[in-house]
Amino acid sequence: MSAAAPPLSHRKAPKWLPYLLVSPTLVIVLVFTAWPTVQAVYMSFFRQYLNFAKFRTPTFIGLHNYRELFTSPDFLQVLKNTAIYVAGTVPASIVLAFLFALLVNRAVKGIGLARLGFFYPTILPMVSAATIWMFFFTPDYGLFNSLLETLGYHGPENWLGNPHLALLAVMIVAIWKNAGYLMIFYLAGLQNLPEDVFEAASLDGASWWTQLWKIAFPLLRRTTLFVSTIAIIDAFQVVDHIFVMTQGGPSGASTVLLYYLWQVRFEDQNVGLASALTVVLIVIMLAITITNFVLSEREGA
């Protein structure tokens, strides 16, 4: 661990140097993160439709957009879907990632192949992967359904057209895509764990399972925190597969917050409402990342 840098008593470096060094990054963040946030907040108080001449110039309407949002059953459905989506994909991805890391952390011949098998979804574009998954979800002969049938499943197979299954289908794709990526972080964590801990446990006769849950997982708390931040941000941010597979349907059953935002802005051309949605999304993201940050500070950086 390193101590904080002591004050630099350098006659050579000019005082304005640090500001110069951080300026490119600062400018980018200002222009593409800070300023747009302000813009979004501002526009959220206006009514503006781009597809109708009468409403092309913005008119101030106060909190109307927010009122409209929070009384609209569509938006409430979107919130519900988003909550289910996040609560479903994040823990599942993390658990699978941890499991995979454990499985491939063993020195077995050909383990590299397994590692590749779990990780390769990460380097696929989500739109490509989702396109192929569309076939897998085809009723009657899609491979996912064939697999389920051999496992004894006889339920509904219309994954993308069934309002109860559509959201689950996109969640499955997200989990499949992310587990391997998160696995790498756990692998790093596992390899950095002190060897003797496990040796001592084995000598004590602890089973593989006990070692897993009572020892390894708690030691990896910080990794889990880091990984969960990534997973949560990803869950809000990635909607490519929804574009490809369900277009948010049927009847809005698989529409999550970011996809709804895109629809409102680029399909309905409703700039005011889209800005209000942007604000809502920002507030949620801030809440999550600040909570996460506070929690990890408590863990001890």
Place this chain on the structure above:
Amino acid sequence: MNSAKLRKRLTAVSLNALTAVLAAGWATIIVWAVVVSFRPSSEPLGRGDVWFGHALTFANYLKAWSLAPFGIYYRNTIIIVGMILIAQLMTITLAGFAFAHQEFWGKKAIFFFILLQLMIPAAALLVPNFSTIRKLGLFDTTLAVALPYFGSAFGTFLMRQAFLEVPRDLVDAGIMDGCSWWQLLWHIYLPPSVPTLVAFALSSISWHWNEFLWPLVVTLTERSRPLTIGLVRFTQLGEIGARWPLLAAATITVIAPLFLLFLIFQKQFIRSFLHSGLK
């Protein structure tokens, strides 16, 4: 003695089996895509017939390449990813150095301000960023796709972390030797931090190669559209519906280079993640 050994053996075998099954399952997606891409287009898929056709054919690839200018899409993607990478490597190194090594008024505040970018994902700001790009006159350019990412809070954070891990004595020795700030950066701070740079570079390439929503919004024509958008076009052939062999060939075309690159450099890829101190 023997039963413990036997149990260990059984555990190992069952773990291996589990690993194999899971990995194979995970891999089915790409395996199927490759197989189907060689299936003649005149043989539709159906029950019990979703893998090989009666012949192997390259025709789907030829057709896919004739329907969309993949060469141009490749060019655009490489330009975009390259621009982002070069700019990011520069900005995160410089900024990370400033935050790790130097003291200046407002340092903490500026650092947290930059971290805002981590907390508010680019996707949430699609709408205002789109109008900024419009106002800058950058619509439908590769620069538009790349520009918002030139500064990276994540990268800055990582580099600051990596620089903070450089042993204090080395730095002091450098100062003692009369190094200027950039000599310190180049000779002392950077060398041990290269794995972090590599890990960041790989994850940046991977993320931006596969990005979809932002390019969709700010690009229009072949002038700037990357591979991901070109691929979606195949799924949106509204009038006619899906031709799986054709779609698979288009998909493989988009995936192949990154995939091959990854196969070749797999060890380096993962090692850099492990050693980058991404805790």
Place this chain on the structure above:
Amino acid sequence: MMSLKQRVFSLAVLLLVLGLALAACGSKATSTPAPAATQAPAATEAPAATAAPKPVTIEVYYPVAVDAPIAKILNGYIADFEKANPNITVKPVFSGGYGDVKTTIQTTIEGGGKPPVLAVMLAADLYDLVNAGYVVPLDDFIKAMPNGSAYINDFFPAFMANSRYDGKIWSIPFQRSVVALYYNADLFQQEGIQPPNSWQALAEAAQKLTIPNKRWGIEWPSGWPYWLFQPLAIGSGQNIVKSPTEVVFNDPKVIAAVQYYIDLSHKYQAMPEGVQKNWGNAPADFAKGAAAMIVHSSGSLSGILSQAKFKVGVMAVPGKAPGTYATVTGGGNFYMLKGATPEQQQAAWKFIEFITQPKYAADFSIQTGYIATRKSAYDTDAMKAYIAKVPQAGQLKDMLQYAGAELSCMNLGKVRNIFHKYLQAAYNGQMTPEEAMQKAQQEADKALEMFK
């Protein structure tokens, strides 16, 4: 004091920041679209007839919705046109689907940029485009033609149905299709079934031809349901759209159509239940024999013919009453966009005239699978030869007599999404057809309120 090296380095970093700004300005200069750049030579009053024609450039946006090499085909036509009109340059932009084209034009105009002169957009988007002030009427150009009304009347009326508004003509048909019922003619003959001529006959045929777990009697995609649903509404006696500001969802005839669709799966077991997300797979399922009939776009014909090993029959969707049939049109028309100079508009109109000539209309249809938009296209030798080889193409054209107007109204995107939401809810059994259509009508009326 700073060393020379330090100064250089600091300068480099400063340049990085400045470079970003300069690159932005530079891109701004080069990203100005061509029409603006060539505006300089465009004269203000020189009458086109007398002076030597000044060079004009027009940009045309095309969506690509079939897997034919549209770019190659259109570039060929453009080359022919430019040879005949050396002073006009046509710059085509192939940018994606209909949605892409419309979105880009909207955002270009909204951002103060210059839109293209021509664009092919959905015929049904008429009202949104007119109301947003994006497009210009074409009547003056038609009147200036020596045979303007003959020209317009040569287009099939079904295809012109979405071009008229407010007493003016706003678009010219270009790549059009219809909804078709494809059936396995050999199988029908084998089983002794006649091509159905009523709802009842269709249901019974589908039921008879269904073999559980092997073959569906009929597949009827409903992932983007309105288009394939309209023939049922039209065949029931009430189309879902009445005027630019009136939609009809809660009419008993429309509700009966919804119920019929549901009955096909629930009552006759002839169709997959619920929302069928098989627009992509249906043609292949049909060709493979996993479906005896499908309802799909006329544009899928050539794909199906290349895969099916049996005789393919095409017909309009039967109506409720025996002997009646129904279908609906779809596809894109040429629109002329606001903001072009008079010279550009003249050039653009010339281009439209050129590319809609019977021989080009026929050729485009033969190569892409779209239905030729003009009656005289079917008198060309090329088309006659083609129909001799592929009689289904002629049958598709004959279906136009049964076509009703495609759903098109104000605030179309919103209204359509509302309709989809409730139609799919009815298909999925989440509400009764009656309930769903009532709710759909309520919300649609609200969405149309401010446009009345």
